[in-house]
Amino acid sequence: MSPKPTETVTPAGRGILLDEMLSPSIAEQLRGRGLDAIALTEVPGLSGVADDEVLTYATSVNRIVVTRNVRDFVVLDRQWRDAGRPHSGIACLDSQAFRQDRAFIGNVVTALATAVDNGSLPLPGACTFISQ
Secondary structure, eight states: OOOOOOSBGGGGGGGEETTSSOOOHHHHHHTTTBBBBGGGGTTTTTTTTOOOHHHHHHHHEEEEESSSSSHHHHHHHHHOOOOOOEEEEEEOOOOTTSSSSSTTTHHHHHHHHHHHHHHHSOTOEEEEOOOO
């Protein structure tokens, strides 16, 4: 069962989709802050799909992909732009800024909530980096 979106969404009415390597607890905490966020693992049938399918799904439901898989998603962004294919946005988490330690989940939640508040999430068709 997919979580119910909340009333508060990101700019332009887009929600957040956390890529598979990000914990669903990040989505839970963002929802606790009133944001429309889901983890890929919370969507039936999407675990283990290719990155292109993740971006296709996110675009079909108007969600920004948040990922640590910078290498692959930067390439996908370029391929989609070269093909004239729009997407809802890609937010890459800088691995230097977000170290995989005990504070990781809290740091990601805070950074994403701040990015929503200050309007620094990527616009549709853009790929940007999120830092702390």
